[in-house]
Amino acid sequence: MPEKSAGEPGRAGEGEGGDAMMNNKVGAYFTYWAEKYNTDYDICVRKAAALGFDAIGVRGTGIVEFSDGKKDATRRLAEDLGLKMNFVAALADHDIASEDADSRRRGVEYVKRILDAVAYMKGDLLAGSFxxxxxxxxxxxxxxxTPWLERSARGMREICRAAADHGIRVSLEILNRYETCLLNTAAEGVDYVGRVGADNLGLLLDTFHMNIEEDTLPGAIGTAGRLLSHFHLGEANRDVPGPGGHIDWDAVFKALGRVGYGGIVEFEPFVVMGTEIGGNVRLWRDLSGGMDLDEKIRRSLAFVRERMAAA
Ligand SMILES: [Mn+2]
Incomplete structure (x- = not known):
């Protein structure tokens, strides 16, 4: 496995300068390389580092099952390779917005357990749709x-307090209508954050979901504004970003620059069918184009860095 030749987090200072130029860390979500959600992440961490990413996203619902020894080993591997690690979680079996008090309680307790695991791994961001x-x-x-939003906001207040005790920021992912009924647009997200009223609560926007629900992508980014604390990249069909898709990346990066977004810009493509993860995201055809996956994302990363620097 090739090692990353040099840590170059953020690549700050490169390019022509200019106040809108984006120097954000660029990350990859582990699912690009994994077949199953339950994985030890090591291969994904090594690949992300070798390909020149600055950050790696892993699953909070995965690390919560790790032994402390395994959590230590994973954190050290990312640190040694110069990668910032961030964490994502979703609720499959519980629902903090539910009419059922037991389901709400179990959901809040589960996210708090994930926060403990993230804190143990010295993480500072838990993102997701919980x-x-x-x-x-x-x-x-x-x-x-409204009743669903109110119940959810009550649980989220407790989650945000627990996160604040660990110095962790919470970033809620706005999802398309097929994946959640609660927050489908940036405007709904901003309203929800106001309902919760926690300083460490922000929003995660994802170009794939925005392309389905928002009038315009730059408009949605502007609506989230300073609340934006994480960002996912993918084409409208969840392919890697590139000149062949119809997402207007220049407009997206310009909008991120305008709101002063300083967080991680994270790749979250899905291109391989037939795996547990591919089936879960409803990918019923091959999007790899017959390319080697590493080469495919390496080219996409070069494209994104170039467009970010020009934004
Ligand atoms: Mn996403």
């Missing part, structure tokens, strides 16, 4: 989801 159950829907006839 404001409700992944793939949840509202009952037929409901035209006002």
């Amino acid at each position: 404001y409700s159950r992944w793939h949840g829907a509202l009952p037929a006839g409901v035209t006002d989801k």
Whole structure:
């Protein structure tokens, strides 16, 4: 396995300068290389570092099952390779917005356990859609989801307090309608953050989800504004960013520069069918284009760095 030749987090100072130029750390979410959600992440961490990424995203619902020894080893591997690690979580079996008090309680307790694991690994960001159950829907006839938002916000307040005790920021991912019924747009996210009222609460926008739900991508980024604390990149079909897709990357990076976004810009592509992860994200055809996966994302990373520097 080739080692990363030089740590170059953020690549600050390169390029022509200019106040809008983006020097953000660029990360990769582990699922690009993994077949299953439950993995030890080591291969993904090594690949991300070797390919020149500055950060790696892993699954909070995975590390919560790790022994302390395994958590230490994973954290040290990323540190040694110069990668910043961030964490993502979703709720599959519990729902902090549910009408059922038990489900809400279990959901809050589960996210708090994940926060303990993230803190143990010295993480400072937990992102995800744990404001409700992944793939949840509202009952037929409901035209006002305020009660769901209120119940969720109560649980989220407790989650944010626990996160603050660990010095962790919480970043809620806005998802498309097929994956959540609660927060589908940046505007809904901003309203929800206001309901919760916690200083360490922000938003995660993802170009794939935005492309489905938002009027315009730059408009959504502007709406999130200073609340934006994490960002996911993918084409409209979840391919890696590149000149062949129809997401207007120049407009996206310009908008991120305008709101002063300083967080991680994280790749979250899905291109391999037939795996547990591919099936879970409903990928029913091969998007690799017959290319070696590492070469494919290496080219995409070069494209993204170039477009960010020009934004
Ligand atoms: Mn995402």
